[in-house]
Structure formats: structure tokens, C-alpha cells
Amino acid sequence: MSIRVRFAPSPTGFLHVGGLRTALYNYLFARRLGGVAVLRIEDTDRSRFVEGASENIIATLRWAGIEFDESPTNGGAFGPYTQSERLDLYRKHAEILREKGEAYFAFDTAAELETMRQRQKEAKQAIRYDRLHMRNELSLGAEASRELLASDIPRVLRLKVPDSGELRFQDSVRGEIVVQCSEIDDQVLLKSDGFPTYHLANVVDDHLMQISHVIRGEEWLPSTSKHVLLYRAFGWEMPVVAHLPLLLNPDKSKLSKRQGDVAVEDYRAKGYLPAALVNFVALLGWNPTADREIYSLQELIDSFDICKVNKGGAVFDLQKLNWMNTEYVKQLDPADAASLLLPAAREAGYEVSSEYLAQVFVLLRERITFLHDLLSVGDYMFHAPQEFEEKFRSKHWKDGSAALLRPWLARVRESSPFDAAGLHELTAAYVEEQGVGFGKLMNPVRLMITGKGAGAGMFDTMALLGRDESLRRMDHFLDGLAQ
RNA sequence: GGUCCGUUCGUCUAGGGGUUAGGACACCGCUCUUUCAAGGCGGCAGCACGGGUUCGAAUCCCGUACGGACUACCA
Numbered sequence: 001m002s003i004r005v006r007f008a009p010s011p012t013g014f015l016h017v018g019g020l021r022t023a024l025y026n027y028l029f030a031r032r033l034g035g036v037a038v039l040r041i042e043d044t045d046r047s048r049f050v051e052g053a054s055e056n057i058i059a060t061l062r063w064a065g066i067e068f069d070e071s072p073t074n075g076g077a078f079g080p081y082t083q084s085e086r087l088d089l090y091r092k093h094a095e096i097l098r099e100k101g102e103a104y105f106a107f108d109t110a111a112e113l114e115t116m117r118q119r120q121k122e123a124k125q126a127i128r129y130d131r132l133h134m135r136n137e138l139s140l141g142a143e144a145s146r147e148l149l150a151s152d153i154p155r156v157l158r159l160k161v162p163d164s165g166e167l168r169f170q171d172s173v174r175g176e177i178v179v180q181c182s183e184i185d186d187q188v189l190l191k192s193d194g195f196p197t198y199h200l201a202n203v204v205d206d207h208l209m210q211i212s213h214v215i216r217g218e219e220w221l222p223s224t225s226k227h228v229l230l231y232r233a234f235g236w237e238m239p240v241v242a243h244l245p246l247l248l249n250p251d252k253s254k255l256s257k258r259q260g261d262v263a264v265e266d267y268r269a270k271g272y273l274p275a276a277l278v279n280f281v282a283l284l285g286w287n288p289t290a291d292r293e294i295y296s297l298q299e300l301i302d303s304f305d306i307c308k309v310n311k312g313g314a315v316f317d318l319q320k321l322n323w324m325n326t327e328y329v330k331q332l333d334p335a336d337a338a339s340l341l342l343p344a345a346r347e348a349g350y351e352v353s354s355e356y357l358a359q360v361f362v363l364l365r366e367r368i369t370f371l372h373d374l375l376s377v378g379d380y381m382f383h384a385p386q387e388f389e390e391k392f393r394s395k396h397w398k399d400g401s402a403a404l405l406r407p408w409l410a411r412v413r414e415s416s417p418f419d420a421a422g423l424h425e426l427t428a429a430y431v432e433e434q435g436v437g438f439g440k441l442m443n444p445v446r447l448m449i450t451g452k453g454a455g456a457g458m459f460d461t462m463a464l465l466g467r468d469e470s471l472r473r474m475d476h477f478l479d480g481l482a483q
Numbered sequence: 484g485g486u487c488c489g490u491u492c493g494u495c496u497a498g499g500g501g502u503u504a505g506g507a508c509a510c511c512g513c514u515c516u517u518u519c520a521a522g523g524c525g526g527c528a529g530c531a532c533g534g535g536u537u538c539g540a541a542u543c544c545c546g547u548a549c550g551g552a553c554u555a556c557c558a
Binding site: 008009010158197198218219220248287313316364455 | 484486487488506507518520522551554555558
């Protein structure tokens with residue numbers, strides 16, 4: 001059997017991080033087994049359609065490095081199948097179902113359905129379409145329905161669910177699931193606007209596209225029994241299903257916008273690296289080994305196993321994501337880091353070369369979570385400090401500091417070459433002579449040059465800044481003191 | 484309310500009859516040190532509960548509790 005999977009988002013907004021993980025697992029599964037992954041846009045709800053959402057989802061998947069293999073127009077591309085372009089297919093199959101007696105038309109109004117639900121709720125009954133008492137082909141009989149069918153009264157097509165019997169299906173993640181037919185609602189298949197519902201379109205497409213494995217979120221588990229019935233009604237073979245555990249808010253409810261960012265777009269905008277986000281999200285619900293956290297996409301592919309996916313939901317923990325991003329930032333090639341950061345640096349008004357940016361990155365990469373932190377954490381690498389951290393000053397700038405600094409400054413002025421090793425050597429000799437520790441001298445130097453109490457090694461910092469700039473800042477500071 | 488699903492440190496997880504229950508994030512301590520990080524070392528902390536099955540249960544079975552999803556002419 002050839003492996004074919006699909007990722008089927010609906011274009012109602014930005015790609016959700018949960019969607020990213022679903023897409024990723026589908027992608028990993030397909031790549032691991034040499035299968036095909038298709039992207040399908042499920043836009044059968046016209047009222048929720050958001051302009052540009054589909055394009056955004058595709059762009060976001062590309063950003064994350066997740067690729068799809070097939071397109072309706074040309075064989076090899078990423079480009080998606082779009083359900084709204086396949087409406088004839090769903091209508092045709094809906095008709096087949098009706099001819100087989102597996103589906104029927106119903107003419108109830110929204111108000112009638114509401115009344116029915118209210119009644120059921122008050123009677124503490126399960127809320128389900130009441131086929132016997134509502135207005136439909138089955139309750140009305142052939143004679144009476146003929147008139148309604150011929151009229152222009154709005155109608156929906158409903159699945160005729162068997163009254164009794166047991167349904168069983170295997171889920172690759174959860175094992176066997178058992179559901180009683182009596183618990184299943186007569187699902188609407190075709191809406192009154194002629195569009196199919198998710199259930200019909202999904203089953204028809206999965207079959208027509210020869211999808212072998214349906215990997216999707218747990219929220220679909222309850223409706224899978226309806227899909228089983230649909231496959232059975234059509235006489236089609238059911239694909240293997242796997243329902244992924246949900247991504248959760250810290251309070252364990254389904255990950256939602258109210259409690260933080262859910263759009264991949266948001267994380268991208270905040271400066272998370274795609275590889276870090278993908279790595280993090282991959283490990284929410286699955287882990288290839290016991291003692292590793294960092295995996296490249298290829299390593300994830302090589303070890304992916306759908307059967308090892310967890311059943312329980314996973315809380316999306318921002319702290320761990322942040323840690324993972326710092327790991328990926330540290331591993332970035334300096335030249336790549338510089339080119340990623342250059343636009344932001346320019347926007348901040350720093351007219352620097354990418355070579356210089358790469359050097360600043362190397363200097364400070366262990367101290368940042370996001371690449372763009374370089375511009376704030378290391379602002380003094382781009383201009384003289386505009387303010388001096390008072391807490392650090394009061395702690396490390398003593399009355400005798402200036403007197404201790406001047407002879408050292410004279411030597412720095414003369415030193416050659418001006419590099420970190422030379423400065424270190426020179427300074428080591430000086431503090432030895434003076435009988436003081438490094439800190440006594442270097443903390444004031446840090447204050448004068450960076451204005452801050454935290455940063456990379458001062459000799460490296462000075463070397464990168466250069467002799468002129470370093471001395472200018474210190475002289476300026478001491479001049480200010482003298483006045 | 485009904486149906487279905489789930490439950491290993493605070494969080495992500497490994498482990499699936501015999502383990503001192505392992506790793507990671509976070510937190511704390513020590514170390515390194517010119518600052519802050521990073522790094523190294525160490526610490527805190529967990530099998531939801533109750534019954535079975537078994538010589539032996541975190542692991543298998545059944546309940547209970549708790550949590551979640553679904554319950555639309557949304558996906």
C-alpha cells in the first residue's frame with residue numbers, strides 16, 4: 001500500500017501552532033515512509049472564510065520548512081487542493097448516497113431545530129436530530145415529500161445513521177474505539193447552500209485522493225464514527241486514523257488565543273527561529289529517545305513513529321520554547337545570523353556591515369534568547385552608551401577608580417597590536433603591579449565603555465570596538481567626571 | 484446533561500511486570516570568573532486514588548476521582 005497523507009486546514013485565520021504540529025507529524029510520517037503528503041484547503045464554510053488566510057497558511061508552512069508534494073494543476077508542486085473548487089464531486093457523491101438510501105433530505109428550519117433541542121435539553125435527553133418527528137423524507141413518506149422536494153424550500157441532506165449496532169475502529173494512537181450507533185446523530189452532509197459539510201467533503205476527498213493515513217487532532221475523534229459510517233455507506237475502504245493529543249493552555253484547556261499566542265505568525269514575529277519552533281512542537285506529544293532534546297528536521301524524520309505518540313494532551317510551555325530558541329540561536333552560523341539580523345539593524349539606524357554584525361553576534365550569542373536581542377543587549381556595540389547603569393556604577397565605581405585607570409589608559413593607548421590577548425596581557429601586568437584584582441579595574445572600564453553591568457568579556461568587546469572608539473568613550477567619561 | 488478520550492516531577496517526556504523510576508525546561512546551590520550569561524557539578528520534585536490479577540504492579544484488569552474534547556446547515 002502506498003503511503004499518502006494530507007494536512008487539511010480551513011482558511012479561517014492564521015495557522016495555529018497545533019495545526020503546525022499536525023502538519024509536521026503528517027510530513028514526518030510521509031517522509032519517514034517514503035510517502036506523499038498533500039495539502040488540502042477545506043473552505044466549505046463560506047461564512048468563516050478569511051481573505052488571504054490560505055496564502056498565509058502556505059507561506060507559514062514554507063517558513064517552517066514543511067513541504068507538500070502534490071498539486072491539482074501540476075504534479076510536483078506544493079500548491080494545495082481547494083475544496084470549493086471541487087463542489088461537483090461532493091454533490092455527485094451526496095446523490096449517490098441518497099440513491100442508496102443512506103441519506104435523506106430534511107426541511108426543518110433553524111427555529112424548528114432549536115425548539116427540538118430545547119425540548120431534548122429540558123427532558124435531559126441526548127441532543128440529536130429527531131428523524132421521526134421532524135420534517136424530512138423519512139418521516140413524511142414518499143407522497144408528502146415529493147411536493148417539498150419539488151418546491152424551493154431549503155433543505156439539507158442528512159446521513160441516515162443505523163438505529164442500532166456497534167461501531168469499532170482502530171486508532172493508531174489510541175487503540176480500539178467503540179461507539180454505539182444509537183449515539184450518533186444524523187449528520188448534515190449537504191448544507192442548504194449546496195456546500196458539503198466537513199464530514200462529507202473530508203471523506204470524499206480522502207477517498208478520491210487515496211489517503212492511506214488520516215493524522216489529525218483529537219477534536220475529530222468523536223466524529224470519526226460518522227466517517228466510518230460514511231465509508232461504509234459508500235462501500236469504500238477506511239484509511240488508518242490517528243488522533244493526536246491536543247495542545248493545551250497552562251490551565252489544561254485546549255490551547256486558545258485568550259491565554260497567549262496561538263498563531264505561528266506570532267512566534268515568527270517575535271523572533272523564534274523556525275527550526276526551534278518545529279523542534280519544540282515536534283516534542284509535544286512524542287519523543288524519539290529519552291535523553292535528547294535537539295533534533296534537526298531530518299533526525300525527526302528518521303525517528304518518527306506514529307504509534308509512539310502520546311495519548312495525553314501537552315501544555316505548551318513558553319519557557320522551554322525560549323530555551324530551545326536560545327540553543328538554536330547559539331548554533332547559528334555567524335554569517336547567517338548577520339544576514340538575518342541586518343534588516344532589523346538597519347531599521348534601528350545602525351549603519352553596520354554584515355561582517356561587523358557577525359562579530360557582534362559571536363561576541364554576545366550566549367547572552368540572547370532572540371537574534372534581535374543583539375540590538376538591545378549589545379546596543380553599545382553600535383553607539384556610545386547614552387546612560388550608565390546606576391546600580392552597577394555605585395557598586396563598582398569607587399573614589400579611587402579614576403586614579404587607578406589613568407596609568408592603565410596610557411598603556412592601552414600605546415599598546416600594539418590592539419587585540420584581546422594583548423589587552424589581557426597588558427592588564428594582567430598592570431593589576432599585578434598595583435596589587436589589585438581584575439575587577440577593581442575592569443568593572444569601571446565596563447561601565448565607561450558599555451554603560452551596562454552585563455556583557456561579554458571586556459577585552460573582546462574593546463578589541464571589536466577598536467582602539468579609537470574604546471578610548472574615546474573612556475576619555476569622554478573621565479572628562480565628564482572632571483567637570 | 485450525554486458520548487468519547489485521557490492521567491509518570493510545576494511543565495515536556497523516557498520507561499509498558501522485578502529500575503535507587505531516567506532525561507530536559509524552570510527553580511535552588513556550588514564552580515568557573517573582570518560583569519552578565521554560557522559551560523561544568525549537584526539539589527528539589529513525580530507514577531491521581533481504591534480494588535483486583537501476580538511471588539512481585541508505575542507497568543495488566545475493573546472501578547472512582549479529576550481533567551479534556553465533542554455534542555452546528557464550523558471545521
